[in-house]
Amino acid sequence: MEIAIKRLAxxxxxxxxxxxxxxxxxxxxxRNRLELFLYSHYFWSLEIDRATRAYGAYQGDKLVGxxxxxxxxxxxxxxxxxxRIFIKLSQWVIKHFYGSMTSQYEGANAEMLATYQQxxxxxxxxxxxxxxxxxxxxxxxxxxxxxxxxxxxxxxxYLYTDSGSxxxxxxxxxxxxxxxxxxxxEKQGKLIPLTxxxxxxxx
Numbered sequence: 641m642e643i644a645i646k647r648l649a650x651x652x653x654x655x656x657x658x659x660x661x662x663x664x665x666x667x668x669x670x671r672n673r674l675e676l677f678l679y680s681h682y683f684w685s686l687e688i689d690r691a692t693r694a695y696g697a698y699q700g701d702k703l704v705g706x707x708x709x710x711x712x713x714x715x716x717x718x719x720x721x722x723x724r725i726f727i728k729l730s731q732w733v734i735k736h737f738y739g740s741m742t743s744q745y746e747g748a749n750a751e752m753l754a755t756y757q758q759x760x761x762x763x764x765x766x767x768x769x770x771x772x773x774x775x776x777x778x779x780x781x782x783x784x785x786x787x788x789x790x791x792x793x794x795x796x797x798y799l800y801t802d803s804g805s806x807x808x809x810x811x812x813x814x815x816x817x818x819x820x821x822x823x824x825x826e827k828q829g830k831l832i833p834l835t836x837x838x839x840x841x842x843x
Contacts, residue, residue: 643704643780645787648696650718652703656696657684659706659770682730685723687768690716695787697771697780705771705780709788709797711764744823745836749800752819752838756798760818760840763795785813789843796842803835815839 648656661680688694692714697705710716756762766788771780788797799815801807811817819838824831 642699643778643783644698645695645783646698648694648703648706648708652696652706653684653688655703656688656706656768656770657681659772660684660768662773678730682727682734684768685727685730689719689723689727691718691767692716692764693788693791694718695784697784699775703772704775705784706768707766707784707788708768709764709792710767711792711795712762714764744825745802745834748821748823748836749838752800752821752836753798756818756838756840761796762798762840764792764797766797766799769799781809782813792843794843796840798838798840801837801839803833803837807837807839810839810841813841815841 657680660683661676687708690710691708692711693707693709694717695707696703753762769781769784771784798818799810801810816839817837818840819836821836823834823836825834
């Protein structure tokens with residue numbers, strides 16, 4: 641069945657969140673089902689609330705891929721005060737129970753971006769990108785990126801990724817690594833090595 645790229649429908653938000661669990665490797669950080677469920681809800685809420693572009697790849701009426709972007713000169717398309725309350729509560733919990741792990745990761749990302757922006761202008765961030773993990777080899781991710789490139793031609797975008805994700809996908813589609821940090825995150829008494837990447841591309 642043919643794939644159509646169009647604006648993401650609200651009814652598909654939960655399905656998009658589920659894509660991230662596997663596709664963005666959120667399950668790499670925890671095996672606890674409740675913890676993963678709550679964190680994936682927080683992660684999705686955080687990204688959709690600031691998105692100025694929300695694309696869905698549809699196979700008929702079925703959502704099979706999602707791309708969100710936060711462009712500097714555009715307003716968020718789906719802000720929600722209820723969602724923001726949930727985000728604030730989640731951030732409090734994360735800070736008090738996972739503070740050292742998240743602060744290292746967020747600090748590394750902020751550091752890389754600040755260094756990059758000293759010499760480069762950024763027009764926006766690709767902040768959420770995931771496809772149905774059961775569908776392979778149909779070029780869904782490439783089609784979503786192509787639609788963003790078509791709509792945002794000439795814009796310079798960046799994204800954060802890490803060695804726990806399929807970062808090679810971006811390298812094969814013209815993104816360059818413009819920042820890199822090596823971390824060791826403590827999780828349940830174990831040190832987890834992780835490489836954080838900042839990638840960028842002119843669309």
